[in-house]
Each structure stands twice: as C-alpha cells, then as structure tokens.
Amino acid sequence: xxxxxxxxxxxxxxxxxxxxxxxxxxxxxxxxxxxxxxxxxxxxxxxxxxxxxxxxxxxxxxxxxxxxxxxxxxxxxxxxxxxxxxxxxxxxxxxxxxxxxxxxxxxxxxxxxxxxxxxxxxxxxxxxxxxxxxxxxxxxxxxxxxxxxxxxxxxxxxxxxxxxxxxxxxxxxxxxxxxxxxxxxxxxxxxxxxxxxxxxxxxxxxxxxxxxxxxxxxxxxxxxxxxxxxxxxxxxxxxxxxxxxxxxxxxxxxxxxxxxxxxxxxxxxxxxxxxxxxxxxxxxxxxxxxxxxxxxxxxxxxxxxxxxxxxxxxxxxxxxxxxxxxxxxxxxxxxxxxxxxxxxxxxxxxxxxxxxxxxxxxxxxxxxxxxxxxxxxxxxxxxxxxxxxxxxxxxxxxxxxxxxxxxxxxxxxxxxxxxxxxxxxxxxxxxxxxxxxxxxxxxxxxx
Amino acid sequence: xxxxxxxxxxxxxxxxxxxxxxxxxxxxxxxxxxxxxxxxxxxxxxxxxxxxxxxxxxxxxxxxxxxxxxxxxxxxxxxxxxxxxxxxxxxxxxxxxxxxxxxxxxxxxxxxxxxxxxxxxxxxxxxxxxxxxxxxxxxxxxxxxxxxxxxxxxxxxxxxxxxxxxxxxxxxxxxxxxxxxxxxxxxxxxxxxxxxxxxxxxxxxxxxxxxxxxxxxxxxxxxxxxxxxxxxxxxxxxxxxxxxxxxxxxxxxxxxxxxxxxxxxxxxxxxxxxxxxxxxxxxxxxxxxxxxxxxxxxxxxxxxxxxxxxxxxxxxxxxxxxxxxxxxxxxxxxxxxxxxxxxxxxxxxxxxxxxxxxxxxxxxxxxxxxxxxxxxxxxxxxxxxxxxxxxxxxxxxxxxxxxxxxxxxxxxxxxxxxxxxxxxxxxxxxxxxxxxxxxxxxxxxxx
Numbered sequence: 001x002x003x004x005x006x007x008x009x010x011x012x013x014x015x016x017x018x019x020x021x022x023x024x025x026x027x028x029x030x031x032x033x034x035x036x037x038x039x040x041x042x043x044x045x046x047x048x049x050x051x052x053x054x055x056x057x058x059x060x061x062x063x064x065x066x067x068x069x070x071x072x073x074x075x076x077x078x079x080x081x082x083x084x085x086x087x088x089x090x091x092x093x094x095x096x097x098x099x100x101x102x103x104x105x106x107x108x109x110x111x112x113x114x115x116x117x118x119x120x121x122x123x124x125x126x127x128x129x130x131x132x133x134x135x136x137x138x139x140x141x142x143x144x145x146x147x148x149x150x151x152x153x154x155x156x157x158x159x160x161x162x163x164x165x166x167x168x169x170x171x172x173x174x175x176x177x178x179x180x181x182x183x184x185x186x187x188x189x190x191x192x193x194x195x196x197x198x199x200x201x202x203x204x205x206x207x208x209x210x211x212x213x214x215x216x217x218x219x220x221x222x223x224x225x226x227x228x229x230x231x232x233x234x235x236x237x238x239x240x241x242x243x244x245x246x247x248x249x250x251x252x253x254x255x256x257x258x259x260x261x262x263x264x265x266x267x268x269x270x271x272x273x274x275x276x277x278x279x280x281x282x283x284x285x286x287x288x289x290x291x292x293x294x295x296x297x298x299x300x301x302x303x304x305x306x307x308x309x310x311x312x313x314x315x316x317x318x319x320x321x322x323x324x325x326x327x328x329x330x331x332x333x334x335x336x337x338x339x340x341x342x343x344x345x346x347x348x349x350x351x352x353x354x355x356x357x358x359x360x361x362x363x364x365x366x367x368x369x370x371x372x373x374x375x376x377x378x379x380x381x382x383x384x385x386x387x388x389x390x391x392x393x394x395x396x397x398x399x400x401x402x403x404x405x406x407x408x409x410x411x412x413x414x415x416x417x418x419x420x421x422x423x424x425x426x427x428x429x430x431x432x433x434x435x436x437x438x439x440x441x442x443x444x445x446x447x
Numbered sequence: 448x449x450x451x452x453x454x455x456x457x458x459x460x461x462x463x464x465x466x467x468x469x470x471x472x473x474x475x476x477x478x479x480x481x482x483x484x485x486x487x488x489x490x491x492x493x494x495x496x497x498x499x500x501x502x503x504x505x506x507x508x509x510x511x512x513x514x515x516x517x518x519x520x521x522x523x524x525x526x527x528x529x530x531x532x533x534x535x536x537x538x539x540x541x542x543x544x545x546x547x548x549x550x551x552x553x554x555x556x557x558x559x560x561x562x563x564x565x566x567x568x569x570x571x572x573x574x575x576x577x578x579x580x581x582x583x584x585x586x587x588x589x590x591x592x593x594x595x596x597x598x599x600x601x602x603x604x605x606x607x608x609x610x611x612x613x614x615x616x617x618x619x620x621x622x623x624x625x626x627x628x629x630x631x632x633x634x635x636x637x638x639x640x641x642x643x644x645x646x647x648x649x650x651x652x653x654x655x656x657x658x659x660x661x662x663x664x665x666x667x668x669x670x671x672x673x674x675x676x677x678x679x680x681x682x683x684x685x686x687x688x689x690x691x692x693x694x695x696x697x698x699x700x701x702x703x704x705x706x707x708x709x710x711x712x713x714x715x716x717x718x719x720x721x722x723x724x725x726x727x728x729x730x731x732x733x734x735x736x737x738x739x740x741x742x743x744x745x746x747x748x749x750x751x752x753x754x755x756x757x758x759x760x761x762x763x764x765x766x767x768x769x770x771x772x773x774x775x776x777x778x779x780x781x782x783x784x785x786x787x788x789x790x791x792x793x794x795x796x797x798x799x800x801x802x803x804x805x806x807x808x809x810x811x812x813x814x815x816x817x818x819x820x821x822x823x824x825x826x827x828x829x830x831x832x833x834x835x836x837x838x839x840x841x842x843x844x845x846x847x848x849x850x851x852x853x854x855x856x857x858x859x860x861x862x863x864x865x866x867x868x869x870x871x872x873x874x875x876x877x878x879x880x881x882x883x884x885x886x887x888x889x890x891x892x893x894x
Contacts, residue, residue: 148796149792149832149834150788150792151788151792151793151794151795151834152794152795152796152798153765154765154766154794154798154800155765155766182789183788183789183790183792184765184788187764187765188765246889260822261788261789261822262822262823262824262892262893263822263824263825263892264789264790264820264822264824264825264826264827264828265789265790265825265826265828265831266824266825266889266892269789269822269824269825271893309766311766312767312768312771313762313764313767314762315760315761315762315786317634317760317852317855318600318601318602318631318634318635319601319602319756319758319859320759320760321759321778323778324759324771324774324775327771327774328771331768331770339762341597341598341630341631341708342629342630342708342711342712342716343630343711343712345596345597345598345630346598347598347599347601348598348599349595349599351599351601353601373711375707375708375709375710375711375716376709377709377710377711377713377716378710378711378712378713378716379711379712380711381711381712384712385596387596387598405764408764412766442693442713445709445710445713446709446718446893446894447893
C-alpha cells in the first residue's frame, strides 16, 4: 500500500515496472525522460494522477499520467532510507545566515517505511529541498532547539526560539530563518517579535502548507525566499515569508505581528492584516521592499524572553456564560484578552449573561483585561457607542488595530515583566514591533 | 454642548445664527441654498467640518464649512422632538413586505435632548430614512418583537425573530426584512436560517454601520436594497444585504449562514466566506442573482425555533489551559464548538496542556464536540496529519467549511432537538441552509 494515494492506473504501472517507493527510476513522456527517486504520494491531498519523482538537483516534479508514459526502474530499494542531504560548506562572499529549525511540515518528511512523519534532523536534509539556496546565502549554522508540530507550540518554545535566534544573530550572521509549522506560526512570530529587543537584523519565519515530498510543495520556494530576506534584505524586524499567490511566482514579506493564517490549506494562506505586506521576494533573489521597515544596524540583539503563562484568550459570542471569567480569575489568571465584537462590545444588558459585573470583579482582583476585535480588520473604538464606553470605563484596555492573536501574545509578554495595572496598560498601548498603529491603510482590507 | 462634535468654527457660526439642533434652517454655499433640519453631529466619528442637515425628502447631506457659508434659521426649536415619519399606505401593484425591527444602529437615532440613542418606535420613522423605498415595495406591516443592540442578542431573541418572521411570511407577504444591529447580525442570520424550515420566501437581514443621522449613513441604501431583495427577488433563503463597496454603489446579497463581519467600521464590512455572494442589488431596483439560491414556492414556512443554551464556543490558542473544558462540562454544557487551528488541530502532546484527555472526558459525559477552523477560510480536514486524526478519533465532529460562528449557532439548534450523539453528528454534517458544502469556490478567498 506504499502507493495508495496514487490513482489505480499509476499504481498498476508502477507495480508492472517493479518500482517501489524510494527506487531510482526513469519516467519517459512525450519523448522526454526524467530520472529520479519515485516518491510515495504526499500526506496532503493533491493530484493522484501524477507520478512524483525527486530529481538529482533536489526538486520534486509531478509527471501527469497517460498511457504513453513509460516507467523504467534503475536501481533498487531503500534509496530514501537515508533522506538525501546537501553539504553545507561556507561560500566566500555570500551573506551568512543561521537557520533555527523547530519542526512542522517544512521540517519533516514522509517515513517511507511507516507512512508516518519523520523530522529532518540533519541540516543538509533541510536544504536538500532548496539546493539553489546555496547560490544566494551561506548557511553557517542550523540550530534545532526542539522539533515539535505547531499545534503543540507554547510559551516555553517561543522563549527557546527567541533564545536560539538571539544567540545566532549575536554570533555575527546576517540574519536568521526560523522554520516552523504553519498552524500557529503567527502566534510564534508575534511572540519572538516582542522577545527580541533592539533587533538589528532580519528574523524570518517560514513553513510549508504542502509536505516536502509533494510535487506541489511550497517548502523549497518558501525556504529559499526566507533565506534571501534573512541574508540580503535591509529589514531589521521579525517577519514571516510565505507564498504570495497560488502559483510559485513570489513570496510576501509580512510583519511578524501583523500576519495571520487565513486559509486552512492554500499556499498563500498567510495574509497581512490592517497593513500591506512589507514587501515581496522572488526566488531568483529579487526583492521589492516598501520602506516601512526598521533598518539594519550593528547593535547586539537584547533578549527579553519572558512570558506570564497565566493569560487567556476568550472569544465573546452571543449566549456566552460570563461565569467563565470567574473560572479564569479563580484559576489565578493574571490577564485575559477578550475577542470583542467589532468596535468593542460584549453583552451589557441586565440579563444573567451581562459580562460587566464579572469583568469588574476581574479588574478588582488585579486581572489585566484587554480587548481586540473578532472582525480581525479595523480597530476597536470604545467611544462610538455607549455600550463600548461602559466596557472601557471599568478598565478594559482597547487594543486598537492589534490582531487578537498578537494582543494575546503581547499580554503574556507584558505581564511577564510584572507591571502594575497602569504600567500594563501603558505597555499594551506602546508600539514595540509594529503591532499597533494610529492609522490603517484602507488598501489592506482583504488583500 | 448640543453641537459639541462640530468644529469650533461651525459651532460659532451656528451659535451666531441662533440655530439649535432640530431647528429648520437654510444653508447657502457657492450660490446654492439647501433647506433642512440641522442635525447634531452623528454618534460615529466622521467629518467635524461639515454641517449635516436633513432635507425634506429625508436625506441627510453634509455641507463642508467655509467662511463663505451662510446659515439662516427659519423655524425654531424641537422640530425633531417627534422624529419625522412617512405614511405607510399600501401601494396597489407593488409586492408587499413585512419589516421586523429589532434595534441596532439602523433602528435608532440620536436623542437631541440627551445626546444618547433612542429607538425608532414608529414604522414610518424607520422608513423616513429611505423614502424612495415606497416606489419599490409596499410595506404591509412592521413587527417589533423587542428593541435591543446586537451585543445583547441571544437565543431568546433569535427565537423571537424567527417566530415574528414566520408569522409575517405565512400571512401572505412576499418577503420579510429584519433590521438588526451589525455586531452579531451574522450569528442571528445563521440562527434564523436554521429555525425557519421549508422557507419559501426571502428573509433579509440588514443594518447600518453609520448612524442614521450622519450624512454618510449607509442605513437608507441598505434598507432600500434589503426591501428590494425581500419583495422582488426569487431567493427563498435567509440572506444578509449590506454595502458591497465603500461607496453607495450597490449592496451584496450574502447567504445568512456564510457571512461574517470582517471589519470594525467599514460600510462594506460584511463578506461571504468560502463562497461568492449570492448576488448584487442596486438601489434603483436592479438585481443580479447568481443562481445558487433556493427558489420561491407557495409552501408555508415551518417554525423550528429551538436552541439549547448550554452550548459554548471555545477558541483554541497556544497555551490554552484544558481545564476550561472541564469547567464547561461541570456547568452542564451539552455542546462545545472548538475553533481549532487550520485543518483541525489542538495541543495533543504529553504536556499538561494536552487537550485530548479533557475532550475525551467531555465526550464520555455525552457532550457533543464540534470543530471549525479559526482561519475562517478553507475547510477542516482531520485526515491530513496524524494530530488531526487523534482529535477526530475521540469523536470530535469536523465541520468542514462551516464558519465557526455558524457552527456554534447550528450546534445549539441541533442540540435543541435532543438528539443522541450519532444523530447530533448526522445533523451537524447535514446541509440545512447552505452552511456546509463539499467544494469551495477558490475565487471566494478574501473577496
């Protein structure tokens, strides 16, 4: 069943040619012959009607099946038992970068024995998927603080990533790439944005929406574009580089605090919210930077990797039982980011589901409450309606145009400094990493 | 302080002319004279540098201040003590609609005495803002089940709206308009979508992002377009009609279960998610309907207004304490909609924050768990990664391309029928009102 995700016709043809997953084979179609390692079908959906082979140069290609396609086995079995690797020799004259590898789809491969996922442990394995990367940058070091899927990332991991990145940057490289699972990558990029102060070089998060063994994988182009931004861009900020379209044309450079995964599976799922992307990058090395970034400098990066884990993110909805706030207070929660409706509302009528008495009790107990909008786009504004003023009057901090996920991460980071409530408010409303601004660009809506 | 939101120069000019809010006055600029009721500044932000007057035809206009502007008071005080109203006489030959008015910005006005908000209680008041509506449809009846801002809407109100609409539709009108506050309008439109079975006529939710006393209010065009869809469209579904652009060009017709407020304040804040809008409507009566709707018929609408209020919506985030699930179980919660990351993940590692044991306990206690994606766009898919399969294996229902807000409302409605867990799963995955589909249109991403 190693080829179970291929169409029945392709399975039959591979069987007839005696080919197993991992074998070296030649595939001939329309007079053209390609030679490479036959891959099993990728983990993520995709086109069951194409044979996927990994070429010698590291690229995966899909060859659409037709009855005219000829398959010839060249050498046998287990070619992939050791995943291919490229050598990482310093290239004189190229900017040096470090890579911090944390897991996720981009840092994993199909295990051809079990069908499960294995981490790419060796640095050269990570780069085998993007061999031309070595013409753009010199990879000095690959740090692997841990390997975990993004669903299991937490404050512990954010602090470890920040620590690894700070160490790499202060060792003299031109920039750092962080490879990461995509599901919570925007929470992590926001966390590291706050934890690295006096940032003087690019820190570039990237990942893959499609597994590295898939013909249509976005892993190689994303990694390549991320490395270009880390090594060669003037951006001294934490950013996130992922596909900018459904095709392999270019990647977008998003600010790490202003980006969100907006689609479950598209390669261009990541989108800047409430601002335009910081720029674009093409896999041939070209960049278009829009000039809204902090500039590189020579200063050392300061690590400020603190996080109060007793914080919560609570999305308000019609019918919400306000006792959930008391539960969080009684568990010792020190801060709650409330995802309010639109401009900043929650239930405030006289019914049993009025949140105001419960929010008031939280503030009396010293819990810091902050509000960001579940519309994602736009900005909270407590002054428009009297119901918003009621919420602000009891002491809830309105986070303006900050994303809820970013505001949650920021709240944990702010409270990690043990501020008093007034200092917490001041910090929440201070712009540390481009996360909050007084004016939003209307062109940034749904783009 | 009745003009406190105007610029100091306009305040001075109004004072010099002896004009108070609600007075009838003439404003002359560039040789042109407009006559109307001088309005105080609107509740929502806006241009402090224009005088806003309500013309005899019901329209509000803003006249930009310059030193050349002349103001002359015509008749005194309290012209707005009784808010203007239009007569609602049946017009032979026009389709009849009913209006269910529930409150919100579209159903309120500034109280010129207190600066607060007053509800528009009289049917004619609601229509004074869109006088040309009476050339398109005949308004047979205005039902006011209650008046409440959308932040205080709850299942009680959803059931009352459904009941009022069903009664109106079964009394023989061509369709119904529901005016509603915008913040939670998409939760309400989803709820009413499920509560009205065998729907044979249009039910059209609409609201306003800018108050009715503002020159730039969207209330009149939204109401007009909603009435056109209710009276004259072939759509036998619950839909939501709001501005389709930042200008007053047209409105979009969204399916009531597929729409979400995506911006805090833009007039075109409402967007169809995972499908294209059902059509467009222009204020002159033109419609472009895209043919994906259920067609009108003669059958009576069946009311199925049930809702289990012991349901919760819980957004997962990195660092979430899983004990919140136990809290909900112990409060007697019968269903939880979890906003999972992307394809369908939550923390599943061996740490203290692993959600799986807590979700398992919930299911053992008979709690129905369902999952929708916090990316909003795309669809959950537990099969792609092993972590997703773990979540599905314990019995969590994956809601595909359903919006989280819609899936939460649907869960409450499904559980209102007291199904056993298998029946609850079957109902959650059954398409009742266009809320779930097997294939999404890629053109619908971020449009």
